[in-house]
Amino acid sequence: MAESFTRKETGRIEAFSDGVFAIAITLLVLTIKVPTASELGVDQSLSSALLALWPHYLAFVTSFVTVLAKWVNHHRIFTFVQRSDHTFLYLNGLVLMLVTFLPFPTALVAEYLLHPEAKIAGAIFSGTFFAIAVAFKLLWHYASKNGRLLGGGRSVDPEHIEQITRQFSFGPFMYLAAFVASFVSAGLSVVFCLSLAVIVGFKGWPRK
Amino acid sequence: MAESFTRKETGRIEAFSDGVFAIAITLLVLTIKVPTASELGVDQSLSSALLALWPHYLAFVTSFVTVLAKWVNHHRIFTFVQRSDHTFLYLNGLVLMLVTFLPFPTALVAEYLLHPEAKIAGAIFSGTFFAIAVAFKLLWHYASKNGRLLGGGRSVDPEHIEQITRQFSFGPFMYLAAFVASFVSAGLSVVFCLSLAVIVGFKGWPRK
Amino acid sequence: MAESFTRKETGRIEAFSDGVFAIAITLLVLTIKVPTASELGVDQSLSSALLALWPHYLAFVTSFVTVLAKWVNHHRIFTFVQRSDHTFLYLNGLVLMLVTFLPFPTALVAEYLLHPEAKIAGAIFSGTFFAIAVAFKLLWHYASKNGRLLGGGRSVDPEHIEQITRQFSFGPFMYLAAFVASFVSAGLSVVFCLSLAVIVGFKGWPRK
């Protein structure tokens, strides 16, 4: 019974985290502002004004897909974690804080992608993703080290754990590459991040 | 037991999606801005300023009712789906991305409904609804094709499945009509979308 | 089993509605804008600028307490409702739409409470509350009429139902009075609404 109560505790942390992910992903759209009629230039049509917003659409889609992929990964961690402690709570809080922060770099890179200082915006954008990947690695590392917070032997397959550990260790390197790419081109870095989320991100969902 | 665990997985996807729907539907009100006292013209009364916001109320109500109807449809799909895989996750993510995007075209059509370029705004508004209808059709098609992700025989009535398939195939055509109507008149297109949501949308709720 | 499945359906509607209530109540704070340093007048202190925002605090508290009281009432209805149908879904959607709309009249009355046209803002504010009270009455009336959507005899006490019916019939009259009061004074009307929520609103929580 103590066991199931503990399971309930991690269930609560997961439900709260899910709420945060769902809200953060939905707030992203607020970074795209409708051009007001008075903002349109004299000889600028609405369609050209809307097309000029393409960096905002790109940044929106990139952050959306990334948060979705991170949610899948977060869920995967909680499939295995059966207990919680203070350090785990702190690390999960770090993940959530970085995820809720995302609308800021998303708006930033959208605003500056066509600006001479785009690289700084791209570095902060990809750097935030890098930080999220590191936080995920720390969270999983802490939970899985010697099976610290995982369930008992029966339900956990060591090879599976090993495989997840490899994936979470791999993530930061990929996003570090995206971060480095931002010093070449902000646009390249954003497309890199989008590709990572689409190609690698969803791999984590438990298969049946 | 593996079966019930799988059921729990789809339950989690559904709960997360529900959160996204609930937040997206509540954010719609942010598209209606209160006119500040200083924005009121010298001889403009507050009541006339508020009446002039009617395109915002119309767009708000249309998007609200549509998201609600889509939530009902989403729920209906998950009543039948018992398993998940990567493709299903991607397609569900596409549905969610389009739904969270809605505040943007909603604000757009409200801002431009009385503007010479209203038709472009109306096309984007109804076009987003069309895209949502297509995404729903893809999601259901993928899940139900040869019963891929549906529950076992006992609980699923093939005729019922057939009927839902017809409805989801029908949706894109209706919204395509609304999209075409936007080239005649943006207002007509919005009213068309509102009617679709009110008349057709709620049909999907399981009857008992 | 069909019965319990039905119960699960209303559980989903309630959970979705709860999410909408929780988000609507949390968005209210966005109606209070921080005065920027550059907006402060030359000889205006920050404290006087913050004090001048008192209509925003009053409107925030009034709407917050009202939404909380409405959530309690909504929950009470779902304690009894065991089935759902299309009309019930529509009526519940009407309740939710009016609740998510609340940040708009809240910001409106806060912006105009000290303005010559305060009465119009007060009328829309209290009028929205009146509309919510009517929607709640309709929802309960539809569900409880001849026990249409309520549980079977054993679990429902007719006298208790009767008492709730009286309370929901009473609500619209109270808010109609607040609406009428807005033509005397917007401030009076807001304080009336606040008092109603504090004094009457929480009565609905099931006592044990």
Place this chain on the structure above:
Amino acid sequence: MAESFTRKETGRIEAFSDGVFAIAITLLVLTIKVPTASELGVDQSLSSALLALWPHYLAFVTSFVTVLAKWVNHHRIFTFVQRSDHTFLYLNGLVLMLVTFLPFPTALVAEYLLHPEAKIAGAIFSGTFFAIAVAFKLLWHYASKNGRLLGGGRSVDPEHIEQITRQFSFGPFMYLAAFVASFVSAGLSVVFCLSLAVIVGFKGWPRK
């Protein structure tokens, strides 16, 4: 059975409160505005503009960690509370209202931290935290006084209750000190609040 139904009631209050906490914590990021390209001064680089936003990052992190710690505390209270009544509902509503209010003082202290009137902003920021701590103390005091709303004897350890009571009594004093510190320096007060959340706040999570 009446017992379990009661438990379900507090479960609903807790789930609703969790939603409010999750939304409030995610809205905090909206207090950080991206400087638009046109707002950058002629000889101001984007990086210097972003560095100048540091009070916003500090305020964001402080409020985020505090809300997270408060959520942990809120959960701890509901681990023990088994019944609800009107007064408890009011007090819980007071906690939620103060938590949803937080984005306002957060934006305020960020906007004014480097302004001559920083102390007023710091006083309101730490004062809100003080009010939250008092509201938590009241909530716990009301629920635990003579075991009013707690579970029956078997599941509650009086010493544990005693220990929590001491902690909740301690909180207001700590935040009162942070409030007093704001009259020395707003920055000191913010850092004090951040330290409190990091060091003391997470202690409340049930250990197993």
